[in-house]
Amino acid sequence: MTTVEPTVEAPGRDRILDEAATLFLEHGYEAASIRRIAEAVGMRAASIYHHFNSKEDLLEAILRRGLEVMTVAFGEASTATLGAPGPERLAAHVRAHLAALYENGPYTATHVTTFRTAPQSVRATIVPQRDAYEVLWTSLLDDLVTSGLLAPDTAVGPARLMLLGGMNASVEWFDPHLGSLDDLSELITRQTLYGLSNPMTD
Amino acid sequence: MTTVEPTVEAPGRDRILDEAATLFLEHGYEAASIRRIAEAVGMRAASIYHHFNSKEDLLEAILRRGLEVMTVAFGEASTATLGAPGPERLAAHVRAHLAALYENGPYTATHVTTFRTAPQSVRATIVPQRDAYEVLWTSLLDDLVTSGLLAPDTAVGPARLMLLGGMNASVEWFDPHLGSLDDLSELITRQTLYGLSNPMTD
């Protein structure tokens, strides 16, 4: 719901972040050169260094912003569904994560696609913030086990990884201009909770 | 079960493919230079060009091999479970895909992590073979709907994308040296079919 980025016509530093994130997302970190980023922004390569100390700093800022978008979205979903029934709470958080991926600029999508192959030094500085986001999900799933929605023997660790992995993997095929984000959220939530099997014969 | 690659001590061309796939997987296509690949193999950069016409050709060969490993594994699972009950068939194919990811060299893992950001010309030549693999999964899921295992109103397209996406996403966190591939297969199959919800209260 909350739109973090205007995406168009942001000045200076934010324009660079926008265009760099878009190019990192599409071609990867190494393949997107400072000169191509600068060209997309409409300036010269050297001018980038007025705003960022290095290409790695630029990547780090983008990864951090992506994580921030996710974290804020998670928090909003949490406060919005305090005391709500389990399925509704899960659905809201799924929807929030997907909104972070598709509706708040390229930062989150760039994070999930670029983090794995980012330079080690960049990854290291991001890891704590990333772990914190995963803890949020772990707590949520723990709560849902406690409340009885999820099976008591649920392996919360793998379940979290699979749920996040499945949502993140959707950036490879889901196009928010073609499909509805609400439909996708509902599909993922329902499938996560109840699976694909035929309830009639089960 | 079938091991396609000896992985160690393969001569010439195969050694190059092995080391290149490993480096592409770890750092991405652009970040892994011909010189670093050659160094890993134990030869000079120019010697790579005795075996491949270009870096893009090398990538294409790796992506193709990854797809071939997947396709062969799928076929073996299919023939091995002809006439078997639905859950068993699905489990076998899940296990086959995961084995392709983790037990047959870095080719399949490189494919799933590198394809999206590969140069457009390389992607274009791979797409038909990739589509063919997806058709295999679509047919399998269609069969499972027909046989009554999956709900009649299952959206097979999204279901396939989520299942494959979830399995592929596991390369970000699953380590076959730490966890059992059979356990992971069983977890994914069960979660795909029945979800996480508590069967007692449902």
Add this chain to the structure above:
DNA sequence: TTGCCTACCTAACGTTCGTTAGGTAGACTT
């Protein structure tokens, strides 16, 4: 024995990379 083929090598090419040094035009401050 000669000649070819395979599998490498050294050396170098032009290009692009990230990055730095130093300059400038305009706005804002004093």
Add this chain to the structure above:
DNA sequence: AAGTCTACCTAACGAACGTTAGGTAGGCAA
């Protein structure tokens, strides 16, 4: 009016990139 700061610029650096030309040593064929 003078000085300072911001946001860019041109020009250039050394390093690394993919790639090519041309050479060589060993095995195999005639």
